Amino acid sequence: MSESRLDIVELLLTTSVYNDHKELDENSLPRDIRKNYWNKQYKGVPKPVKVSLSDLEKLYGIENQKAAVQGIPFLEIDDVGYKLKLTSFDVAADWFEKQEDSIERINNNPILAYYFEKREHEHADYNAALEFTRPKEVDREWLESLQERISQEEGGEDMLKLAHLIAPEDIIQPLSELVLTSKQEEKVEKIVKAITYRDYLREIGLYDVGKVLLVGAPGTGKTSVARALSEKLAVPFVEVKLSMITDQYLGETAKNIDRVFELARRLNPCILFIDEFDFIAKTRTSDEHAALKRAVNTLLKAIDSISLTNDGVLLIAATNHPHMLDSAAWRRFDEIMEFPLPDLEMRKEILDIVTRKIKGKMDTEEIAELTEGYTGSDLRMIIRESVLSALLEERTELTQEDLLDAIEIFNARAIIKSDEYISRNFT
Structure with a gap:
C-alpha cells in the first residue's frame, strides 16, 4: 500500500483514539494534525475531530483524495459531507501495526503510542x-x-502594540x-531546571x-540566547524594547510598563525579554525629573511583582551598559549571565556552524586567528559578505580568499564608524 494510504490510515486511527479517550488532549496529537484541526476560539482541538477529504490535501498534499482512499477495505466515505471513517478500527489497527515503518510512526505519534502501549506493544512508549x-x-x-483573546478585551490592543x-x-x-x-551553559541549565521544577519551587x-x-x-548573543531559550522551553517569546515603550509623557511610560507586564501574565507560560534595560533603569541622580524617577520605580516594582513560580513568566533583561544600572536594578535579578567576546576556540566553532552548509575550501582556524575582538555577530557578517561577493561572480562555493577579503571589507567599515573618522570628515 502506498505511503499516502499509510498516512490516511494513521490519521484516522489517531483521530479515533483522540475522540474516544477524554484523558487525551491536543498536546498528545502530532503537530501537523494538531495544527490542522486547531480552533482559535476553543484554544485547542475540540472533540470529536472529523476527517474530511480536503484534510488529506492540507496535511499530505494529496490532490486526488478519492483515488487515494480507494482500495482501503476498512474505510468508507460519507458522500454527503465527504467525511472519512473506519468501518473496523481493530482491523485498521492490526493492519497498521504490521506495516514496515509502523514502529517509527508509533514512536512519533503520542496518540498511537498511548493506544499501542495499552495493547502491550513492546516498542510503544507514550511519554517518549x-x-x-x-x-x-x-x-x-x-x-x-x-493574541486574539487579548485583543478582544478592554485595553488588549494597546498591550499587544507594545511587544513583539x-x-x-x-x-x-x-x-x-x-x-x-x-x-x-551552567546558567542555561539552571533556568531549564527552574522551569521544570516550577511546582516544587512554589x-x-x-x-x-x-x-x-x-x-x-x-x-x-544576548538576544539569540534569550530567543533560543523560548524554543528550548517551548514557551512564547515576548520581546520589549524599553526605548519603544517610552513616551514623551513619562506618566504614559509608567502605564506602558504596567501594560507589558500584564501582557506577559496573560500569555503565560512565556519569556518576557526586556531589551535595552538600561534605557530607563539607569543610575538615578538627584537632578532627574520626578516623573522619570516614577517610571524607573514603576519598572522595578513591576519586576518585583512578577514571578516565575506564581505567574509562569521567565523574566530576562539585557543591557549593553551595565555601568548605567544602579544597585536597586541589580538586586532584582537572581542570575547574571555575562556575554564576553568569543575567544579563539569559540570563534572557530561559530565559523564552523555558520559555514556548515556552504560548499568550498575554507580554513576557519585561520579566520578565527585573524578575528580577535570580533563578536559572533561580526563573524556572521563576514560570512554573509563572503557569500554575497561570491554570488556577484555567479559562484556558490567559497574560497579562503573570499573570507580574507570579507575581513578587509569589515575592518574598513569599522574604520568608517570610528569616532576618529567621523571627527575628521564631518566636523
Missing part, C-alpha cells in the same frame, strides 16, 4: 512520544489564539546552534527565581 511531539505552546496557532511576540516554532537559532561558554516558597540579567557588548 509526547516528548518528541512537544506541547501546544510551541505552535504559532497557540500564540495567535491568545514570537512562537517557539519560529525561533531561527536553537541553543544547539549557539556557542556558549561553560558558565553560560511548594517550598521559593519565589525569587526566574529573573535573569544578560550583560555584554552588542552582537555577543
Whole structure:
C-alpha cells in the first residue's frame, strides 16, 4: 500500500483514539494534525475531530483524495459531507501495526503510542512520544489564539502594540546552534531546571527565581540566547524594547510598563525579554525629573511583582551598559549571565556552524586567528559578505580568499564608524 494510504490510515486511527479517550488532549496529537484541526476560539482541538477529504490535501498534499482512499477495505466515505471513517478500527489497527515503518510512526505519534502501549506493544512508549511531539505552546496557532483573546478585551490592543511576540516554532537559532561558554551553559541549565521544577519551587516558597540579567557588548548573543531559550522551553517569546515603550509623557511610560507586564501574565507560560534595560533603569541622580524617577520605580516594582513560580513568566533583561544600572536594578535579578567576546576556540566553532552548509575550501582556524575582538555577530557578517561577493561572480562555493577579503571589507567599515573618522570628515 502506498505511503499516502499509510498516512490516511494513521490519521484516522489517531483521530479515533483522540475522540474516544477524554484523558487525551491536543498536546498528545502530532503537530501537523494538531495544527490542522486547531480552533482559535476553543484554544485547542475540540472533540470529536472529523476527517474530511480536503484534510488529506492540507496535511499530505494529496490532490486526488478519492483515488487515494480507494482500495482501503476498512474505510468508507460519507458522500454527503465527504467525511472519512473506519468501518473496523481493530482491523485498521492490526493492519497498521504490521506495516514496515509502523514502529517509527508509533514512536512519533503520542496518540498511537498511548493506544499501542495499552495493547502491550513492546516498542510503544507514550511519554517518549509526547516528548518528541512537544506541547501546544510551541505552535504559532497557540500564540495567535491568545493574541486574539487579548485583543478582544478592554485595553488588549494597546498591550499587544507594545511587544513583539514570537512562537517557539519560529525561533531561527536553537541553543544547539549557539556557542556558549561553560558558565553560560551552567546558567542555561539552571533556568531549564527552574522551569521544570516550577511546582516544587512554589511548594517550598521559593519565589525569587526566574529573573535573569544578560550583560555584554552588542552582537555577543544576548538576544539569540534569550530567543533560543523560548524554543528550548517551548514557551512564547515576548520581546520589549524599553526605548519603544517610552513616551514623551513619562506618566504614559509608567502605564506602558504596567501594560507589558500584564501582557506577559496573560500569555503565560512565556519569556518576557526586556531589551535595552538600561534605557530607563539607569543610575538615578538627584537632578532627574520626578516623573522619570516614577517610571524607573514603576519598572522595578513591576519586576518585583512578577514571578516565575506564581505567574509562569521567565523574566530576562539585557543591557549593553551595565555601568548605567544602579544597585536597586541589580538586586532584582537572581542570575547574571555575562556575554564576553568569543575567544579563539569559540570563534572557530561559530565559523564552523555558520559555514556548515556552504560548499568550498575554507580554513576557519585561520579566520578565527585573524578575528580577535570580533563578536559572533561580526563573524556572521563576514560570512554573509563572503557569500554575497561570491554570488556577484555567479559562484556558490567559497574560497579562503573570499573570507580574507570579507575581513578587509569589515575592518574598513569599522574604520568608517570610528569616532576618529567621523571627527575628521564631518566636523
